[in-house]
Amino acid sequence: MNPLPKQLEELFYSHINTNLSFRKADMKDAAWLLSLRNDPETRIHSLSQQEIDPEMHRQWLKNTLNNPSRILLIASMQQEDVASFRLDQKADGSIELSWTVAPKLRGKGIGSLLLSTVGAILPNHLELCACVLQGNPASLKLAQKAGLSLHRQEGKLIWLKREPSPFSTDA
Numbered sequence: 001m002n003p004l005p006k007q008l009e010e011l012f013y014s015h016i017n018t019n020l021s022f023r024k025a026d027m028k029d030a031a032w033l034l035s036l037r038n039d040p041e042t043r044i045h046s047l048s049q050q051e052i053d054p055e056m057h058r059q060w061l062k063n064t065l066n067n068p069s070r071i072l073l074i075a076s077m078q079q080e081d082v083a084s085f086r087l088d089q090k091a092d093g094s095i096e097l098s099w100t101v102a103p104k105l106r107g108k109g110i111g112s113l114l115l116s117t118v119g120a121i122l123p124n125h126l127e128l129c130a131c132v133l134q135g136n137p138a139s140l141k142l143a144q145k146a147g148l149s150l151h152r153q154e155g156k157l158i159w160l161k162r163e164p165s166p167f168s169t170d171a
């Protein structure tokens with residue numbers, strides 16, 4: 001798999017236009033990320049719904065941090081970590097986006113701010129996609145805030161896509 005361009009990560013770190021800031025996840029975030037992953041509502045909306053054990057999660061995080069085709073970011077507001085956000089380079093050249101808002105902060109517009117910010121940060125020439133499980137209307141709305149629209153449904157999986165713009169002026 002091709003690596004994600006290093007400049008892409010930098011676009012997130014240098015972003016200063018909203019109350020959100022981004023940093024790269026590291027091993028110190030393992031417990032917080034696991035609490036997001038094992039939250040019952042997160043699991044309902046995930047492809048693999050079983051609870052993850054801490055050692056398996058640490059191994060997953062270690063592999064993720066060493067994977068050049070994946071970027072795992074933590075979004076914060078006023079020094080508080082509010083959401084995790086992931087970019088994955090896919091074999092077809094598109095970049096898959098996925099997100100989770102911290103359970104106690106849901107329903108307050110943070111997901112909306114996150115995805116509209118991400119949509120503005122990611123250059124128009126990139127093809128973006130996201131996969132949302134049927135029954136997750138909030139995430140369908142969020143994907144649309146980043147400029148993605150419904151593309152296809154495969155069973156319970158709904159794929160959304162943002163086509164690269166032919167009029168892109170960004171690098």
Ligand SMILES: CC(C)(COP(=O)(O)OP(=O)(O)OC[C@H]1O[C@@H](n2cnc3c(N)ncnc32)[C@H](O)[C@@H]1OP(=O)(O)O)[C@@H](O)C(=O)NCCC(=O)NCCS
Pocket residue numbers: 041042045098099100101102105106107108109110111112113131132133136137138139141142
């Ligand atoms: C889905 C999730 C990211 C939403 O984040 P959030 O911060 O709670 O979302 P917001 O408060 O910004 O709401 C987003 C939109 O969804 C709507 N919404 C929220 N919950 C909803 C629900 N249960 N049903 C329908 N719409 C809902 C909101 O009204 C808002 O719409 P609007 O912009 O038209 O007002 C968050 O609930 C979460 O992390 N869930 C578990 C993990 C998950 O589903 N991840 C996504 C996998 S693809």
